[in-house]
Amino acid sequence: MKKSGLYLTKQLTILVCIISVSHAVNVDGGSFSQVLTDIANNALGVNKVQEHYSSLRYTNSLLDGEGLVTEISASLSTKFDGPIQALMRIKQAVEEDIDSFSSFISMPQCCHATGLTYSSQFRTKVDMNQACVTISSYSPPERTFPTTKIQEVMKENQRRNPNLKWQYFGKEDGIYLNYPSLKLNDCSNYDPRFRPFYVSTATPVQKDVVVVIDKSGSMNSLHNSKTLLQIAKEAAISVLETLNPNDRFGVVAFSSSANIPGSSTIGRECHGTELAKATPLNIKFMKSQVSIIRSGGSTNYEAAMKAAFKFFVNTVDMSGDRGKVILFLTDGEKTAGGEPLEVIKEENKKMNNRVVILTYGLGQQLSTNAIQKLKDMAAQTRTDVSYGEIQIGEFKHINNPDFLRSSMASYYNRFSSNEEIQNPIFSVPYQDLFGIGLISSICLPVYRHGGELVGVACSDATVSDIMSDISYFRQGELSYAFVIDGTGRTLIHPLLSLPNSVKDDPIYVNIEHLERSTSATMVIESMKIGKTGNETFYSKRTVPRGNMLYEGIETENVLSHYYWKPVSRSNFSVCIVVGDNDKQPILDPQTVTKDSFVYHRLDYTTAEGSNCQHFTRLGTKDKSVVMLTPGAFLEPFNYLDVDETKAMITKYEDFLTGKNVLNNPGLKESILNSVSSTYPAENIWKNSRELSEFVVWRYIGTSDGVMRLYPGVELPKNYDHTRRGWYKRTLALKGKVVLSAPYLDLWGSGYLITLSKTITEGSGSGPASGQTVAVIGTDFTINFFYQMMQNTYSDCQNTQQYSCFILDSSGYIVIHEDFANPDSSSPKIENVHVIYKESAIAEDLINNNMMNQASCIDFETIKEQFTYRVATNGNDRMNSYAKYKIDPVPNSNIFIVIKQRVYTTSTRCCSIYGISPDSYKCSSKSCDCLCYKDASFDYCKNTYTLLGDAAQTCSPRDPELQTENLNDEQKVQNLQFCFDPKCSTRTQKSDCFGVAGCSWCVRDSNDQELQQPYCALQSVCYFGQDGSKDPYNNYVGDNSNTEEDGGLKGGAIAGIVIGVLVVVIIVFCVYRHIRAKSNISTSNERPSLQTEPTTTQQTNAHDNPAFRSQNQRSSKRPSFQQQSSINNQGNLMFYPQNQSAEYTVPTAPLENPPPYSAVVSNGGQPKHGYPNNSYLGMEKRSYM
Known part of the structure; x- marks a missing residue:
């Protein structure tokens, strides 16, 4: 028997029969705290990794706010120079060549563009070798077209500055020139004269x-x-x-x-x-x-x-x-x-x-x-x-109604000026048509000699490119930066989504809604008029508790130093906010080795070692892999906009393995040290065998953008662990062992739970600030965790009388008997809140002030989002109608709950599942689902009404991940498995239970109990049902012995012998159960309960990646007309099983442990081998 199997059984007392007698239950949270510590140390090596970091020497220096604001202001100004210089060259070329414009079209029309290839930079198909033109249906017959000279100038601009986005020129006669060439469906309806960029430039009033x-x-x-x-x-x-x-x-x-x-x-x-x-x-x-x-x-x-x-x-x-x-x-x-x-x-x-x-x-x-x-x-x-x-106006008689549109839309000419405009006009950021994110057009009017307006030339810049210094500002733990324009409109702030992740039309947020301190008013007014200054006062910091929509935020008051400065050649102003005594830890130079870095692109890496199949992914178990997230680069969006090549990856490898440390491929100075300092984790993980069969992923992410993962697989290119729920939740609970509620792994391993912990800087030979420099985490199966809970508490094994579950500090259920022993092929496991699953307990927690609502305002959706907080030092409520006891698990974010199996009457708090909290409007109940209320917003003024008692600002949502290219179906064919679970060789339930990829098969294809249970691949015995296939297309699991039809299956012979013994035991237990039944407070008959209505709208993942494919993207501002009624059934509820299904009191103890449950099949084979979760209303997810 493997050591990992012994870990589960060495402390397990096999209870053949449980005599149901009344006694004081014991669920001391301290006992489980040690279990968590053991998992953290044995599965993840937290203690050893922290020891390693504690031995490192760091230098801590106070942040220089004045120096930072000067540096960033200059950097922003420099980044504007590229598109401004490109614009000036276009304007000059047009003015010099205007007399050469003719009626001959020298470039293709955009509607007929050919030879296009997809560009990551433009997020659409383009032709970088030429421009294209459009002709408005309102363009006069005597129109003229730009020459190819203008096209060549635009191409040269692109050569000089590869980060440039769209360049274009719109003429007064309705002709439009765009570079690079792209395909438009309807050129004649596009008239540049009626677009905001043209109007605001031609008449900037x-x-x-x-x-x-x-x-x-x-x-x-x-x-x-x-x-x-x-x-x-x-x-x-x-x-x-x-x-x-x-x-x-x-x-x-x-x-x-x-x-x-x-x-x-x-x-x-x-x-x-x-x-x-x-x-x-x-x-x-x-x-x-x-x-x-x-x-x-x-x-x-x-x-x-x-x-x-x-x-x-x-x-x-x-x-x-x-x-x-x-x-x-x-x-x-x-x-x-x-x-x-x-x-x-x-x-x-x-x-x-x-x-x-x-x-x-x-x-x-x-x-x-x-x-x-x-x-x-x-x-x-x-x-x-x-x-x-x-102000004398004008009358126009439009005899031909076809010309009404062009006539009315030209009204702005009324406000034109005789003065030629020389300074570039910056447009208000807007959403790019092709998904680049927020774009600002930098434009200038173009004139003939004598001042006649010819048209408007523009060069686009993405806000994310320009503002990358702010987007990835990571200095200290209490400091941040933001940028506003001269109207007070916020361009970027840590409480707003990244500019490149904005998918809907933006809601422009005034900085006064984000910086609400009364003392900030003076700062804002000074910034709006382009002044420089500094000020000190207390202001709030918003701390996300994980996924904002499901877990909300916390706030704290911090003494803050504000430094602000205008950005030259623009109407923008930048502010750096430095927390008092905030420091930036800098790691002393580390020794670089050739083994310390293997890039996550296994299709390109030159590292030695063989590839293998890890569930549905191409992986490697020989080495951990490193991903350099966008924040690791000096120019993050240069990295995001360019397709990686073998040559680029070779430069990463040469620099980070010490082969060529003088040729930095655009990485921040700290990255080399972070790669080196995380490398010891690899050996710790590879040598940690005790729990390896239950652990699916292990990883460590540093604060400066290095992500190390084992086993190694490719991650999405825009993945940034610092913006994921597991990382943010762990930061908020610094020093604690942090558990997540279960999530569905996109990559084939089923439902997993994350355990994570912060890693703090070392002291070396001097004092340390104790700042977090990394977060380390692991993902394991839900059944493994369920067994750990059952093994720890003997009362939890008395399943006749009690049921145990674990709750996190946001009210989400981390583990429950219905997760490990589901009664259907589509169990509800992900995002299950106590308010829905255990309503009687939830209501009692609320009534006794152990669980309370909190809210924040989400400016992206104009909603006030409500979440829950659980806080108690422990409480025995066995004498209440809910009959339960709750105890916190020290040094963690979870609570152990044991409840007595009784009938109880209760109003169902929340009867819906699978609907996002931003799609369910709050009712008047005190015990309600996670929900929203409309925020007080004046649409006409575009301002929020924020009174003194208004909720604080929500943190931004996790950005969507680009997973389109992560289909390894073809790559893993004929590969060996990285970790073969050998399910068919496991003859005992205790040896099969909780092993990643295995399922203890207990029901046949007709959902009848098998007489001879056996251990099988989860892919062929999904949720313990023989013949039920999992939704992952790729075959996952067992190299040693493929399950075959006919004959006795693995474990069957032993099962026959055990079966005879079980029959005898059951008879004895039934007899003892009948004698003890009078001591259990239950009713002789149970009312019939209907299954409550469910909703199938999309929702965001409570934890980790919340993957969502682009063709299933849901708007952040949906219509909210679906309201689910609460199924009350005469106000009578049998309480303690899955409340959405009927429950039968067992006549004998349940076998311990129950069968392994993996992921849910929807009957079809979804595209790319990803699970289809539309039945849950869930988004696609993965591990982190």
Whole structure:
């Protein structure tokens, strides 16, 4: 028998029969604390790794905030130089070559682009050898096209600066040139003149725009199969699309009376009374409302103008220099209401006559009277000049409705200036069409000699490229950095998602919502006007407790030193916040060896050793592998944007193995030492055999971005352990042994539990600051952990009378008998909260202040998210209706709970499973599921209402991982297994139970109990059911003996002998059970319980990777109309088994341990061999 099997059995007392008698239960958490320590040391080598780090010498120096802010400000300015210089060369080339532009197209149209290849840098197929053009349907016949000289300048820009993104030039005649070439589906509908980059550059004044649309019955007339109203709505939408977030807008639809589209929508009432900021969220909402306007009624100009001016009167203009315009559209003479000219006179004088009115008459049926009235309205013929200079507008008669869109969308020319603009215009960051992330366009107008506008040239820069110094700012434990623009809009902050991980249209967050200290107000105002300074005061730090959505955050007050400085050549300002006495530990130079580094790209590595199959992955057991996460690089997004090559990986290997230490391939200075200092963990793991059969993964991640993993497999390129739940949870619980709730390993090993612990810096020969320099972790099977719990507590083995489970400090169940002994082929294991699984206990915990709700505001979804906290020194509640005892496990984040098996009446707290907390709205119950409430948010002002008692800001969510290229199905064919479990040779349940890849088979294919249980691969006996296949396509597990049909299977002969003994034992136990039954407080009959409704919406993983394929990406802002009813069944609940299924009181003790459960089959074979979790509403996951 292997040593690992002895580990499970050496302390196990085999209880043949349990006599059910009443006694005081004993679940002292201290006993299990030692078990956790043993696992941490024996499976992971935590003690030895910490001893190694404690022997290392570190130098600690106080952070220099003033020096850091100067350094980073200069770095940001330098990063802007690349796209700015590219832009200046494009502008110069166009101005020099403009007279050579001709009617001949010298480059392909984007709609017909060919020869494209996929680019990681642009996240789409492009042709780097040429540009392409589009021609707007509104482009005039006398249009001209740029020459190839402009294309060559753009190509040269790319050669000089490979990190450049899109370069383009839009002309005044609707021609658009884009480099590199890409395929567009509809070129004619794209008109650069109506895009925000063009409008905000050609006329960089901030605008307040009100669009007034006639929806009277006559607008139902047809033109080329479209109604005039449909044409008008398309024109209005085009106007909205010209706006940028610095602009504001309103929309009026009128007939007999005026109404404001969308103003009756709950939460959007402000659209009816004030101008709204033109954020992507508001523009998208208003476009949807404009699209559903219906025609009918008469034509009341007066009502329309009153509604339009109300927007300006009700909205404060702090600057006083915003352009203000009303675009008034109608197809006919007014037929109702009073005189609109009087309304214009009275209302505009309140605005000092600053509002311009542009009127549009649509169609050939427009009467002479209507035309004259519209001209008078544009000229404001009755307006009193004594209140200010009259801003004379313009009337346009659109005889051909096809030209309405281009005519209305050109309104911004009204605000053009005779002064040529020389300084680049930075656009507000927006979401790139192809998924690059947030992009800022840096643009300049292009002029002919004499000042005539030719068009607008731009060079795009990703916010992630420019802000990488801030994204990966890792100095000390209490320090961070952020950047804002001149309006106070936050570009990057640790409480916001990384710019490259933003998938939805961004919600622009004002810095005052993130820096809420009253003392920060002065800092913010100084930054907005481009000043330099420093200040000291207390401010809060947000500490994520793991996965924010499921575990929430904690906060702490820290004495902080703020240093801020403007970024030259931009309207940005950077701030460094340094915690008082915060230090940066620097490891003294380490000895480098050729064995210390094997890159995780096993398909490219040159290291010696053979590859093998580790579940569904191509792996190696000869060495651990190292991944250099983006944070390990000086330019993280250069690494992310470029496909790795053999030559690049060779440079990593040469530098990190000491072969060529003088040729640093762009890594941070500390990386060489981190690779070397983590290397001893490899030998510790390889030599740790005692628990190797139960452990699936072992890993250590350093704070500067080095990830070492054993067995070695390839990780996603954008993987960053410092932003994963397991790492953040462990940091928040520094010094403790930290357990995660179970998660589904994407790579074939089933449901796993993570155990992790912080590694702190060593003292060497001097004092240490005790800062965390790494987190070490391991993943093992749920059945192994269940057996550890059962072995530790004898009362937990008395399954007739008691049931035990383990709870973490967020209320999630780490292990439960239903996880190890499921009663169905689709058990609920992942993200199972006590509020759902053990409602009676949860309700009692809440009522006795041992479990409480906490909340934070998620600015990405405009929601206040509620999670739970469990905190108790232990409590015996056996005399309560819930009948349980809870005790904390010292030096950990878990609690051991034992409950008595009794019937009890209770209202089900939470009856839904598999729905994300951001998709379930809170009810009025005190005992509710994890849920959300709508945050108090003013959409029009784009501000949150944060009173003194408002919840703190949530930490950002874990970024999605790019797993598209991690399919090893072809690579692992014919490979040996890294660790062969040899399931068929294991004849005893105790030898099979909990071994990774094995399952103790106890039910046949018809779900009937097998007379001869046996140990089999989990791939052929899924969840203990013979013939049930796991969802992993790749064959996992047993090299020694493949299961075959016919004859007695492994363990069957021994099973026959044991079976006879079991029959005798059962008879005896039944007799003893009947005698003792009167001592158990149970009812003679149990009510029939229905299975509660489940929901199948997508959810984020509670822990670890939360992988989600791109084609199944869910919006962070879903519609929340699904509400699950609570199945109460007469308010009577049998309490203590899986509450969603019926429970039968066993007549004999359950065998110990119960059968091994792996992952759930959904009957199909999902793509790439990944498990299909749609039945759970779960996302795809993996190990970390």
